Amino acid sequence: MLILGIESAGSQVGCAVGGHEGVLASAHSGRGRRHAEALAPQIDFVRRQAGIRLSEIGAVAVDVGPGLFTGLRVGIATAVAMAYGLGVPMIPVPSLDLMAFPARWSGRLIVVALDARRGELFTALFRKVPGGVQRVRDAAVRTPQELSAEIEALDEPTLFIGDGALRHVDSFTGLRGVEMAEQGLANPSARYLVQLAHARAMREEFVQPWELEPVYLRLPDAQINWSTREGGA
Amino acid sequence: MGDLVLGIETSCDETAVAVVERATIVWSSIVSSQVEQHAVFGGVVPEIAGRAHVQELVPVLADALAEAGVSGGDIDAVAATTGPGLVGSLLVGVSAAKALALVWDVPFVAVNHLEAHLYASFLEEPDLELPLVVLLVSGGHTMLVLMEGHGRYRLLGSTLDDAAGEAFDKVARYLGLGYPGGPAIDALSGDGEPAAFDYPRSMVRENPDTLPEDRRYAFSFSGLKTAVVNHVRSDPGAATADVAASFQEAVVDALVTKTRWAIEATGARGACLGGGVAANSRLRERFLDVCTETGVRAFLPSRAMCTDNAAMVAAAGWWRLRSDGPSPLDTGADPNLGLPLLS
Ligand SMILES: [Zn+2]
Numbered sequence: 001m002l003i004l005g006i007e008s009a010g011s012q013v014g015c016a017v018g019g020h021e022g023v024l025a026s027a028h029s030g031r032g033r034r035h036a037e038a039l040a041p042q043i044d045f046v047r048r049q050a051g052i053r054l055s056e057i058g059a060v061a062v063d064v065g066p067g068l069f070t071g072l073r074v075g076i077a078t079a080v081a082m083a084y085g086l087g088v089p090m091i092p093v094p095s096l097d098l099m100a101f102p103a104r105w106s107g108r109l110i111v112v113a114l115d116a117r118r119g120e121l122f123t124a125l126f127r128k129v130p131g132g133v134q135r136v137r138d139a140a141v142r143t144p145q146e147l148s149a150e151i152e153a154l155d156e157p158t159l160f161i162g163d164g165a166l167r168h169v170d171s172f173t174g175l176r177g178v179e180m181a182e183q184g185l186a187n188p189s190a191r192y193l194v195q196l197a198h199a200r201a202m203r204e205e206f207v208q209p210w211e212l213e214p215v216y217l218r219l220p221d222a223q224i225n226w227s228t229r230e231g232g233a
Numbered sequence: 234m235g236d237l238v239l240g241i242e243t244s245c246d247e248t249a250v251a252v253v254e255r256a257t258i259v260w261s262s263i264v265s266s267q268v269e270q271h272a273v274f275g276g277v278v279p280e281i282a283g284r285a286h287v288q289e290l291v292p293v294l295a296d297a298l299a300e301a302g303v304s305g306g307d308i309d310a311v312a313a314t315t316g317p318g319l320v321g322s323l324l325v326g327v328s329a330a331k332a333l334a335l336v337w338d339v340p341f342v343a344v345n346h347l348e349a350h351l352y353a354s355f356l357e358e359p360d361l362e363l364p365l366v367v368l369l370v371s372g373g374h375t376m377l378v379l380m381e382g383h384g385r386y387r388l389l390g391s392t393l394d395d396a397a398g399e400a401f402d403k404v405a406r407y408l409g410l411g412y413p414g415g416p417a418i419d420a421l422s423g424d425g426e427p428a429a430f431d432y433p434r435s436m437v438r439e440n441p442d443t444l445p446e447d448r449r450y451a452f453s454f455s456g457l458k459t460a461v462v463n464h465v466r467s468d469p470g471a472a473t474a475d476v477a478a479s480f481q482e483a484v485v486d487a488l489v490t491k492t493r494w495a496i497e498a499t500g501a502r503g504a505c506l507g508g509g510v511a512a513n514s515r516l517r518e519r520f521l522d523v524c525t526e527t528g529v530r531a532f533l534p535s536r537a538m539c540t541d542n543a544a545m546v547a548a549a550g551w552w553r554l555r556s557d558g559p560s561p562l563d564t565g566a567d568p569n570l571g572l573p574l575l576s
Contacts, residue, residue: 036324040331040341040562047335054336069280070321073287074328081329084291085305085336210291220280 001058001201004043004082005193008035008075009067009095010114010163014190015042017050017057019198023191025049030187035074043078054086059206061091061197063098063188065215066122066139067114072214080209089206091197094215098188099162100126100133101196103181108157113164114188116141121164122217123147131199141217144171151175161185237309238554239297239333240547243326244318244346246277247540248289252301252308253547256352257359260301262544265289268413275412283321290329297543305337310559312342312550314349316570317373323566331562340559342550347374347572348384350507352552353534353545362502362530366495368488368520371508372398377450377495378572380505383552388574389495390450397484398510400454404461404480408473418477419513425478427515430471432460432483441494450491457483481515489519496527505532512539
């Protein structure tokens, strides 16, 4: 089955197409945050490079977040419209799981930290299992200080991965047995999305376009202010 | 070619999809409003709007295709509003439209939301009489435009401060009538006396020829809003219905008086009312009077087509496709997009 993967949760945007032969073509823009301008031409490019017609796509995989809200919505709106228009199901993949996937050979505790801006991180913990990684703590929003304190308490060798980890590297380098993943793995990647999604497609872990749920983790500011004013109601 | 256009509108707090043939036959027009989600905050919250658009997109799209009785393969072009509006909301519709255009292998067309409001008036009366004086009034815009042809607009004047719809919202909030303010004031004014209080009408009572050219077709509503607030403070016994009706009358007076001046000065053959405030009953009534008295044809959108919808987007898209061809796939959203004006 051919899968189209769309990734726009971080500061970069990309897409890829692939299947049991692996990734056939991919595109990626790392500069700026103009996700909406870049994504549709990327899909058109990837389709041509792979030498396929879009009607051959059997499922659309998408990074459902957490991530930067506006970019995330560009990818999700594009992906659900593609899937609905093609009449195919979707494979939702959380951004942090996607970022941990390329570290699946590491025996260390994998700490994923995606830059959430405002001095915060979207973060989750993973360990390797046969064929991939398994989340051992759910995604949450943390300050670098909070995350550092949590990891210190666990006291075991760790691998930090993500643009948030690199941005706040000073908060983590003092930890014992810490290693930083390279820049090339710092952002969620559409290529890995297609690989990860292919395995899930084999297990038929599909959702329909109208069932897809973005993962925001943060409430809109207005609702935060509102509940504060209402005494946390 | 390109006769059946699917339109998508997500510029503010309405998720809408429509299927329209040749800019005149509305096969379906589905609108999902988020008004209740924003009402508690007294205005549209951009992040809440963006999330709701993502959630509503596929259900509204599915309804629009089902009601039109067509499938994706029947669609000849996909149009979406690219601005003006809330950027995080616009991007949902633009992204979805480009994706559908790719999947169905048909042109994508970028549509200006202001231009779309104009085309709401022509959905039912497609034979234009040009030139046309256009009064465009919404929560974000108040302008008088001379339309010389499809896509050919000359700005006559616009508001110097608040938009008319914004003035309605602010006064309604002050009077405790809730959000959105326009329909609330319209309804309450029915029980009030429009001549009860003589609120100021800026640049309206003069002879138009004595006004400097840049003021002749200009509007200003902030002084009116302040006058209403000061009046209610000094006269707390004033009946709210009378205040609402008198305020509404002052706004409508300014709008229709300048429309009349523009018709007379330009020799226009028709006049068109567009935008959310075009749903106001008093404005519709007096706009029609002006057209009758000046002997020009009136183009008014039906009430359902005054508020944001995608039929008007599909209609404007059909005309844009004919005049300019498809829009590029790297088109983004422009929150501050203006009406494309001739200079
Ligand atoms: Zn509008």
